[in-house]
Amino acid sequence: MTDRSADTALLDAARTLDAADPLAAHLDAFVEAPGVTAYLDGNSLGRPLRDVPEKLAAFVREDWGTRLIRSWDEQWMALPMELGDRIGAITLGAGPGQTVVSDSTSVLLYKLMRGALRQAQGPRGATQGPRGTAQGSAGRTELVIEEGNFPTDRFLAEGVAAEMGATLRWITPDPVHGVTVDDVAAVVSERTALVSLSHVDYRSGALADMPAITAVVHDAGALMLWDLCHSAGVVPMQLDDWGVDMAVGCTYKYLNGGPGSPAFAYLRHDLQGLLRQPIQGWWSAADIFAMGPEYVPADGIRQLLSGTPPVTSMLAMQGMIDLIEQSGIDGVRAKSE
Known part of the structure; x- marks a missing residue:
C-alpha cells in the first residue's frame, strides 16, 4: 500500500467513525x-455555545435591565445552590444540597483546606469523622499533597499549613501514571488531618483511583479533598457512593462557563455544620438581611458562600450543563476514550 492509499484509508476510517458518532449532532451547538479545524485545549478553556450571546443580551435586557433587584428574589438568590445541584447530579454523582457554585477554585480550596484542618485540630474535642473515625484530635497535624499537583493546590496547601501550624507531607508519584493507592497508603497515619489530590493529573492526564484512595484516607481517620478541575464534565464519578468528603472544580474548562467563570464546591451532608469555613461573609449567614451584631452560619451548603455571587458569570455554563445532560456523561467519556 502506498503512502497516498494509506492516507486515504485512514481518512475514510475517520469519516466512518464520525458518521457513527452519537455526539456528532451536538457539534453545531x-x-x-x-x-480552527480541531480544538485540543478544552482543558484550559471550553468553547462557547452558539446561544450564549443571545442569553447574555437577554439577561442584560430583561433580568438585569428590567427586573433590576427584583431578580434577586425571583431567581438569583437561589442560583448558586440550584446550579450546584445540577452540576452535582449531572457530572458528579452527588445528591442535592451538597454542591454550590461560588468564588474561584483557589478561594474554595482555601475554604475547605482551612476548614478541614481547623476541624481536625480544633479545641472542641473529638467529633465523628468519615466512617465513624474520631476527628478533632490535636495529634492530627499533617496535610498530605503530591509534589506534582497543580501550583494553586500546592501553594494553598503551603499557606494553609503555615497559618494552622500544620506539617506538609509530600507524595512523589510517578510522573506519567500519577498518584496511586500505594503512594497514599505509604504516607497517611494517625497524624494525617487532610489529604488533597487532583482527580486528573494536569500534566499527563493520569486518572487517580478516587474510590480506593478515598477509602485508604478514611481508614487512616483523615478527610479527603479532591480537585476536579480536569475531570468535571468529562469523567463520570460518584462522589456520594464513593464517600468523598469534599471536592472543588472549575467551570471554564469542560463546563464551558467562559474565562473566569466561578468554581463549585462539594461538601458531604454530614460534614456541613461540622466543618466551618473561614471567610464568614454575609451570604453564608443564617439570615442574610438581619444585619445582626454577630455571625451565625446558615444551615446546609449555603454556609460555603461568602460575598455576593457572580450571577453574570454563571450564565454561559448553563447551556453546557444541559448539553452534558442530553449526551450523558458516560457518552462523553466513551467518546474521549
Missing part, C-alpha cells in the same frame, strides 16, 4: 472558530 458551538460557536464556529474560523480557521
Whole structure:
C-alpha cells in the first residue's frame, strides 16, 4: 500500500467513525472558530455555545435591565445552590444540597483546606469523622499533597499549613501514571488531618483511583479533598457512593462557563455544620438581611458562600450543563476514550 492509499484509508476510517458518532449532532451547538479545524485545549478553556450571546443580551435586557433587584428574589438568590445541584447530579454523582457554585477554585480550596484542618485540630474535642473515625484530635497535624499537583493546590496547601501550624507531607508519584493507592497508603497515619489530590493529573492526564484512595484516607481517620478541575464534565464519578468528603472544580474548562467563570464546591451532608469555613461573609449567614451584631452560619451548603455571587458569570455554563445532560456523561467519556 502506498503512502497516498494509506492516507486515504485512514481518512475514510475517520469519516466512518464520525458518521457513527452519537455526539456528532451536538457539534453545531458551538460557536464556529474560523480557521480552527480541531480544538485540543478544552482543558484550559471550553468553547462557547452558539446561544450564549443571545442569553447574555437577554439577561442584560430583561433580568438585569428590567427586573433590576427584583431578580434577586425571583431567581438569583437561589442560583448558586440550584446550579450546584445540577452540576452535582449531572457530572458528579452527588445528591442535592451538597454542591454550590461560588468564588474561584483557589478561594474554595482555601475554604475547605482551612476548614478541614481547623476541624481536625480544633479545641472542641473529638467529633465523628468519615466512617465513624474520631476527628478533632490535636495529634492530627499533617496535610498530605503530591509534589506534582497543580501550583494553586500546592501553594494553598503551603499557606494553609503555615497559618494552622500544620506539617506538609509530600507524595512523589510517578510522573506519567500519577498518584496511586500505594503512594497514599505509604504516607497517611494517625497524624494525617487532610489529604488533597487532583482527580486528573494536569500534566499527563493520569486518572487517580478516587474510590480506593478515598477509602485508604478514611481508614487512616483523615478527610479527603479532591480537585476536579480536569475531570468535571468529562469523567463520570460518584462522589456520594464513593464517600468523598469534599471536592472543588472549575467551570471554564469542560463546563464551558467562559474565562473566569466561578468554581463549585462539594461538601458531604454530614460534614456541613461540622466543618466551618473561614471567610464568614454575609451570604453564608443564617439570615442574610438581619444585619445582626454577630455571625451565625446558615444551615446546609449555603454556609460555603461568602460575598455576593457572580450571577453574570454563571450564565454561559448553563447551556453546557444541559448539553452534558442530553449526551450523558458516560457518552462523553466513551467518546474521549
